[in-house]
Amino acid sequence: MYCPNDLVNYKHRFVSLENFSVSLVGVGDIGTVTGMAGILIIPNKNTYFVGIEAKAAAFTARGGVQFDIFDTQIEVGGSVTALSAGIQFGIAIKDGEFYYKSGFALLFGYDFYIRIKFA
Numbered sequence: 001m002y003c004p005n006d007l008v009n010y011k012h013r014f015v016s017l018e019n020f021s022v023s024l025v026g027v028g029d030i031g032t033v034t035g036m037a038g039i040l041i042i043p044n045k046n047t048y049f050v051g052i053e054a055k056a057a058a059f060t061a062r063g064g065v066q067f068d069i070f071d072t073q074i075e076v077g078g079s080v081t082a083l084s085a086g087i088q089f090g091i092a093i094k095d096g097e098f099y100y101k102s103g104f105a106l107l108f109g110y111d112f113y114i115r116i117k118f119a
């Protein structure tokens with residue numbers, strides 16, 4: 001996900017073979033506020049979502065590892081926050097992509113995500 005206030009947006013292909021590659025992803029943010037809640041079901045667009053997020057953070061550092069295995073992308077990562085408060089949880093399926101995210105913050109926080117994009 002790209003935010004206009006990203007300090008650093010870094011992606012580096014670490015290992016690459018014909019049907020397998022590993023990439024490292026990293027982003028740093030200063031001053032973020034997010035909020036949303038909802039349930040979204042659009043069967044004709046293959047879109048399903050349920051989630052809630054309310055979070056404010058002075059500093060955020062995110063990192064992840066992305067695997068490309070036979071045209072299927074699997075990305076796993078997380079973030080840590082400082083001077084933050086919030087909670088987040090979400091599950092989504094859209095156009096052959098599955099996404100899960102959860103986290104908690106009270107002064108300091110964390111979150112975890114996994115994204116799977118099928119070929």
